[in-house]
Amino acid sequence: MKTYVSHLSCSETGEILPAGQLHNLSPAGKPLLVHYDLEAARRELTKEQIAAGPRSMWRYAPLLPLQNEANRVTLGEGWTPLLETPRLAKKLGLERLLIKDEGANPTDSFKARGMTAAVSMAKELGVKKLAAPSAGNAGGALAAYSARAGLEAYIFVPKDTPSANVLECQACGAHVTLVDGLINDCGRIVAERKDAEGWFEVSTLKEPYRIEGKKTMGLELAEQLGWRLPDAIFYPTGGGVGLIGMWKAFKELEALGWIGSKRPKMIAVQAAGCAPIVKAFEQGERYAPLWEGAHTVASGLRVPKALGDFLILDALKESNGTAIAVTDEEMMAAGKVLASNEGLFAAPEGAACVSALEKLLASGFLSPTDECVIYNTGSGYKYLEAWKKALS
Numbered sequence: 089m090k091t092y093v094s095h096l097s098c099s100e101t102g103e104i105l106p107a108g109q110l111h112n113l114s115p116a117g118k119p120l121l122v123h124y125d126l127e128a129a130r131r132e133l134t135k136e137q138i139a140a141g142p143r144s145m146w147r148y149a150p151l152l153p154l155q156n157e158a159n160r161v162t163l164g165e166g167w168t169p170l171l172e173t174p175r176l177a178k179k180l181g182l183e184r185l186l187i188k189d190e191g192a193n194p195t196d197s198f199k200a201r202g203m204t205a206a207v208s209m210a211k212e213l214g215v216k217k218l219a220a221p222s223a224g225n226a227g228g229a230l231a232a233y234s235a236r237a238g239l240e241a242y243i244f245v246p247k248d249t250p251s252a253n254v255l256e257c258q259a260c261g262a263h264v265t266l267v268d269g270l271i272n273d274c275g276r277i278v279a280e281r282k283d284a285e286g287w288f289e290v291s292t293l294k295e296p297y298r299i300e301g302k303k304t305m306g307l308e309l310a311e312q313l314g315w316r317l318p319d320a321i322f323y324p325t326g327g328g329v330g331l332i333g334m335w336k337a338f339k340e341l342e343a344l345g346w347i348g349s350k351r352p353k354m355i356a357v358q359a360a361g362c363a364p365i366v367k368a369f370e371q372g373e374r375y376a377p378l379w380e381g382a383h384t385v386a387s388g389l390r391v392p393k394a395l396g397d398f399l400i401l402d403a404l405k406e407s408n409g410t411a412i413a414v415t416d417e418e419m420m421a422a423g424k425v426l427a428s429n430e431g432l433f434a435a436p437e438g439a440a441c442v443s444a445l446e447k448l449l450a451s452g453f454l455s456p457t458d459e460c461v462i463y464n465t466g467s468g469y470k471y472l473e474a475w476k477k478a479l480s
């Protein structure tokens with residue numbers, strides 16, 4: 089199936105750039121967004137064609153930027169289960185709760201979705217060496233997809249990154265550097281060295297295609313619900329790529345005429361030890377300043393400064409959603425409730441959403457009849473240190 093990709097634009101100024109080229113940030117220094125000829129797609133593309141596609145996120149290839157299917161670098165990512173969780177729902181006092189289990193992806197996290205898209209595009213556009221800072225799972229996914237494509241990966245992670253992430257990078261043959269600092273310190277090293285080393289940078293939101301991969305979480309949710317959306321979506325937010333991607337996906341589906349204008353409340357969940365989006369949302373700011381002294385066991389949420397802060401905050405506001413923080417103790421306790429009631433051994437990031445849901449029901453922000461969806465963005469198997477500590 090052909091792609092309907094048409095062009096890219098700057099997420100802040102709207103400046104237009106051509107598709108089919110390597111891109112990092114826009115000339116204004118902001119993330120780029122990919123656009124499609126959705127009018128043509130509305131005339132030609134059918135839900136039946138999508139349904140007949142592969143049982144992976146590549147069923148949405150017409151809405152992804154890759155031109156040539158031969159360049160697809162895939163391990164079977166996406167089309168993850170959307171699980172009913174009746175025992176947990178009852179315990180929380182909710183009529184219906186669904187969990188999108190992204191831990192079922194290759195490399196055990198939804199970072200696979202972004203990296204299959206970014207590495208496929210890099211391969212199509214002739215890149216040989218890829219580099220990125222990572223809080224953990226993005227590095228693991230980059231290492232795996234680079235190995236699969238026969239490309240070199242250079243990955244920089246904080247020295248206290250969960251050991252599963254470091255080991256998977258090393259096993260996949262990536263060049264891994266442990267940095268005495270946080271993900272933004274790792275990012276600085278990549279930015280400083282990339283030109284001299286000939287690396288193409290695939291840092292969060294510094295290239296446009298990881299958003300496209302992660303937007304398939306939104307496409308899939310709509311398809312799995314019979315082309316409709318729930319009342320609220322809980323998303324554990326670090327750089328916010330998934331939230332920005334899903335919000336974009338919903339606009340695209342409306343342009344195709346496959347869903348209406350109703351949107352779920354988008355709820356960004358962060359860790360109390362690193363909650364820049366929550367703070368900015370509460371203060372009504374459009375940008376979120378760097379969070380000093382970030383700490384949490386949910387390594388995917390340890391992102392002190394998000395490049396796409398304004399895109400996240402816009403989506404929260406437009407959707408009548410909110411942002412909420414939970415402590416590490418709360419998220420691990422919620423993870424235990426989730427595992428013991430539903431058999432889902434979740435990443436702390438996913439568990440944080442269970443705790444956030446509990447709080448928003450208690451505050452009255454959500455009602456028991458609201459249909460809620462939680463994204464469990466990773467598997468508990470990647471966080472054995474955190475789980476060991478929480479269960480001891």
Ligand SMILES: *Cc1c(COP(=O)(O)O)cnc(C)c1O
Nearest residue numbers: 225326327328329330388437466
């Ligand atoms: C990276 C990551 C997140 C945060 O994802 P963003 O889309 O960058 O906000 C959440 N959970 C897990 C498990 C992650 O690896």
